[in-house]
Amino acid sequence: MKCKLCRTKKAEIFLKPYGLGLCRDDFLSFVKRRVERAIDKFKMFEEKHRVLVAISGGKDSLALLHLLKGLSYDVTGYFLDLGIFPASQEAKQRILNFSKDFGISVIIDRLDEVFVATLPEIGKIMKRPPCSYCGTLKRYFFNRRGMEFDVVVTGHTLNDEAASLFANNLRWDFSYMGRQYPVLEEERGFARKAKPLIFVSEKETAAYCFFCGIEYYEKGCPLAKGASSIFLKRKLLEIDDKRPGVMYTYLKEFLDRKRKQGFMPEEKADMRPCEECGYPTTAQGLCAVCRIRRRFVQHAEGVANNERM
Ligand SMILES: [Zn+2]
Ligand SMILES: [Zn+2]
Numbered sequence: 485m486k487c488k489l490c491r492t493k494k495a496e497i498f499l500k501p502y503g504l505g506l507c508r509d510d511f512l513s514f515v516k517r518r519v520e521r522a523i524d525k526f527k528m529f530e531e532k533h534r535v536l537v538a539i540s541g542g543k544d545s546l547a548l549l550h551l552l553k554g555l556s557y558d559v560t561g562y563f564l565d566l567g568i569f570p571a572s573q574e575a576k577q578r579i580l581n582f583s584k585d586f587g588i589s590v591i592i593d594r595l596d597e598v599f600v601a602t603l604p605e606i607g608k609i610m611k612r613p614p615c616s617y618c619g620t621l622k623r624y625f626f627n628r629r630g631m632e633f634d635v636v637v638t639g640h641t642l643n644d645e646a647a648s649l650f651a652n653n654l655r656w657d658f659s660y661m662g663r664q665y666p667v668l669e670e671e672r673g674f675a676r677k678a679k680p681l682i683f684v685s686e687k688e689t690a691a692y693c694f695f696c697g698i699e700y701y702e703k704g705c706p707l708a709k710g711a712s713s714i715f716l717k718r719k720l721l722e723i724d725d726k727r728p729g730v731m732y733t734y735l736k737e738f739l740d741r742k743r744k745q746g747f748m749p750e751e752k753a754d755m756r757p758c759e760e761c762g763y764p765t766t767a768q769g770l771c772a773v774c775r776i777r778r779r780f781v782q783h784a785e786g787v788a789n790n791e792r793m
Pocket of ligand 1: 487488489490491492493506507508509510
């Protein structure tokens with residue numbers, strides 16, 4: 485089969501949602517255009533901006549970092565090492581290799597250094613699943629590093645965003661649907677955030693990595709097995725397989741409608757700076773992360789005292 489665009493080279497990938505068989509070069513251009521168009525359409529950032537790309541070592545975020553560098557943006561990768569053994573070490577090694585291979589600089593923070601302990605230690609001491617702290621901690625540290633840059637971008641894909649819209653639809657959660665948008669403006673204490681991969685699927689990021697020789701961490705988070713978001717993502721893929729392109733249209737129509745209506749995020753509830761770290765919070769006194777730290781220290785002291793007795 486010949487490439488549908490150039491009609492000369494052999495098609496190396498078939499994109500079922502669009503009925504397109506493409507050669508390697510035309511596929512790479514296709515993905516680049518998708519990203520460029522999302523950045524322009526939603527006015528995410530410009531070439532003069534310094535962009536921090538949150539990376540996990542997985543295919544989506546590494547593909548994004550590589551893509552943005554290829555589009556001549558001023559990019560730096562950011563990895564928060566949560567201390568999950570051995571996943572974090574393996575992911576970090578992939579990132580260090582990637583950084584060297586493609587000449588892209590990367591910042592690495594260790595959670596036990598910038599916070600108080602690794603994620604598994606926090607879960608163990610607090611006697612709760614570590615995953616219940618993961619999102620809060622990541623958002624906090626991505627934001628804190630992001631304040632040194634013009635914008636923080638994440639590798640959320642078409643699959644992620646469509647699944648999250650699906651989950652919100654199932655609950656008719658208008659509040660979340662109201663906030664779902666691929667770019668959020670900077671606000672006092674919050675970095676500007678954007679998701680340039682919203683119209684690129686995970687199959688496409690995997691193929692992009694393969695064609696560009698990007699070796700990524702494939703195993704995903706060992707703590708997140710069985711999360712309900714994974715179930716919805718799989719179901720959406722099944723629907724997309726039966727009705728090709730439906731996932732793309734589902735998300736695109738939703739976001740285009742919001743964009744045309746002039747998206748305005750809901751008024752944030754009254755925010756004030758955390759008494760300890762200055763991070764904006766709706767809580768009185770301490771922000772969520774400083775509260776986790778305080779409880780962790782109290783629990784850890786309790787454990788130490790019990791052991792002494
Ligand atoms: Zn071609
Ligand atoms: Zn705080």
